[in-house]
Amino acid sequence: MQVIGLCRFSYPAIGGFQVEHETTEERERFLYTRDRMEERFRLFETVTLPGLRAQTEPDFDFLVVIGNSLPAADRDRLQDLTAGMPQVRIIAQPPKPHREAMKAILNAARRNPSEPCLQFRQDDDDAVSVDFVERLRTAARDCAGLLRRNRTVAIDYPRGFIAEMGADGISASEQVRNLITAALGMYVRGGCPASIMNFAHHKLGRFMPVVSFSDAPMWVRTHNRFNDSRGANASPVAVSPLTAEQEDEFRARFAIDADQVRQAFASS
Known part of the structure; x- marks a missing residue:
């Protein structure tokens, strides 16, 4: 069964952000600011990609x-970071309505739409x-049978960590949160155009059965300066520096190396 993951990397969609902008040009200026892009690349390189590169399947x-407006230097950097990962395909798109654009990309990626597939979305x-x-x-x-x-059918792994990355390494707090974006999958029947x-x-549970497995931590969600989903009224999460034993757990579970994090964020 085909498994397809989708990640927006600073894509200037029309809609799809909780931080709104008046025009597409204003959104692009915000997304492509140098300090924001530097943080996105540090997180993508040290948090997102290692676990994907190390998948047991x-x-x-x-x-x-x-x-398609992403600066050429950033696009080259992204291609360099994902080189050697045959699973990755970088797709450049002009600004389009967020949900419709992502649905079309997922459906176009199905090698045989008459066959079922598994899908997941992941923040960068x-x-x-x-x-996973x-x-x-x-x-x-x-x-x-289900x-x-x-x-x-939604397949949810609610146990994971909220984490902050910085020059001092990783601080985190273990959490159980249902139906967040990270480590949330969905089965789609063959011939079904939904994604x-x-x-x-x-809200997935309003539309389909949800199967939940909470036996092991399956995700790390970072809190950083540019989280779109953390508004002014969001409750802070208390995090603590990882012990040496917990750093080993992060390496084994997520392929996230605390020393690499320290090095990447040392100059930020």
Whole structure:
């Protein structure tokens, strides 16, 4: 069964952001500011990509959507970072309505739309565990009867970490949060044109069955200066520096290396 992941990398969509802008040009100026782009690249390199590169099941597709206005130097840098990852395909698009554009990209990536597939979406500053794709496939097999009876089924892994990355390394807090974006998958029946982008992630349970596995931490969601989903009224999360043992856990579980984080953020 094909597994498809979708990641927006500073794509200037029309809509799809909680921080709004009056024009597309204003949004592009915000997204492409140098200090913001530097932070996105640091997080993408040290948090997002390592776990994807280390997946125990390497048979998946990962679509990285960028704006066709992304500065050439940034596009080259992104291509360099993902070189050697055959799963990655960088897709440049002009600004389009967010949800419709992402749905079209996901459906175009289905190699055989008459066959079922598994989909997930990932922010460019979050991580999934190194066995996420493997466990997603296992869940689909274990829930075969439920999948046969439904066009779509959400597969949720609610246990993970809120983390902050910096020159001192990683500070984190273990959490259990249902239906957040990170480590949330969805089964789509063959012939069904729906995608994981048809629905707001926190509302998936209104439209389909949700199967939840909370036995192991499966995601890291970073809090940083440019989180779109953290508004002024968001409750802060208290995080603590990782112990040496916890740093080892992050390396094993997410392929996130605290020393690499320290080095990447040393000059920020």
